[in-house]
Amino acid sequence: MAFIHLDVGFLYTLLVCTAFGSMLSNAEIKVNPPQDFEIVDPGYLGYLSLQWQPPLFPDNFKECTIEYELKYRNIDSENWKTIITKNLHYKDGFDLNKGIEAKINTLLPAQCTNGSEVRSSWAETTYWTSPQGNRETKIQDMDCVYYNWQYLVCSWKPGMGVHFDTNYQLFYWYEGLDHSAECTDYIKVNGKNMGCRFPYLESSDYKDFYICVNGSSESQPIRPSYFIFQLQNIVKPMPPDYLSLTVKNSEEINLKWNMPKGPIPAKCFIYEIEFTEDGTTWVTTTVENEIQITRTSNESQKLCFLVRSKVNIYCSDDGIWSEWSDEQCWKGDIWKETLVFFLIPFAFVSIFVLVITCLLLYKQRALLKTFRDQKAEAFEITKKPFKSTSTFQTN
Ligand SMILES: *[C@@H]1O[C@H](CO)[C@@H](O)[C@H](O)[C@H]1NC(C)=O
């Protein structure tokens, strides 16, 4: 009994000591936040570098691999992005239309402290592009379309109430370009830049594409606008072509078309089909370039369809529908219609022509006959005196 009592007492003391000991040792360990935390803009129109230096450090932690917890966001967004890293920099894309805030602390992992993880306080920083011009001077209605996954075209309207001398310029950058580039082929309206036709953009898919449209005017500063998108999400394909509609039997119909020509792989398309059966229209989608459908009535006389295409969710997050293709139709009871509209009139015309020909032939023969008769008669008449002379002579 006494042994058990002693044992419990010992355990209790041990527990208290360990708890207190670890509290004590943790309380002693403090770590500083990283130094020189800053956000650096290398001129890539939104792709920024967050960078810092290691914290001031007591010697006995030198062996430890320390980590940093980095949090950042655009100023009005709800959520922080959180990154744990051992590096001294981190890069990401930001919307430069807004400010950016970021904070970082030092993390000492548990194995360095003989206890639980230790964190420093936060070091914080913010970044704003130097704001110039008022909001109204920004361009409006920026619209960018990547036609057939080949040609990027952007267009915009000038800011409200900007002076007549205002002109805008477009700059772009994506990972792979050494520096941001200016548009080389502006779309001009009355001599002012209102859009840009981009050159061929090598390996530019599936990465952030940054655009800045800024401008200048003698009378007022112009506020730049920044845009970030991924090119595969703004693709507008060409419409499908070579549509064919085959009625296999009284019920089954096969619709087929060619996928649009160009660099977009077949597996990247989704098609929308608008099918009309005697005035009733319905719409369906498919990822194949062919579809079997059932006629709702085998009496239907007119079947038509047209197709448009878009890049599907296996190849992008979003896309723009192509224009509709030309319409392809099939008309029921072609035989009956052909009979009414073509064969019967044709038969009539043929018979008419035949009759006329016969008549003419008959007439011609009759005419020839009379002509020959007349000739014969005339011959007889001219011969008679001669004949009589000859008879006269011989006689
Ligand atoms: C952790 O414990 C080891 C031995 O148990 C000791 O050598 C080391 O100094 C301790 N480290 C800290 C940070 O207390």
Ligand SMILES: *[C@@H]1O[C@H](CO)[C@@H](O)[C@H](O)[C@H]1NC(C)=O
């Ligand atoms: C527009 O932006 C580009 C790229 O950042 C810069 O080189 C240029 O000086 C800017 N132009 C104006 C008028 O601010």
Ligand SMILES: *[C@@H]1O[C@H](CO)[C@@H](O)[C@H](O)[C@H]1NC(C)=O
């Ligand atoms: C239409 O379908 C019905 C049955 O669904 C069938 O009895 C009829 O023969 C069909 N008519 C034609 C013209 O094929």
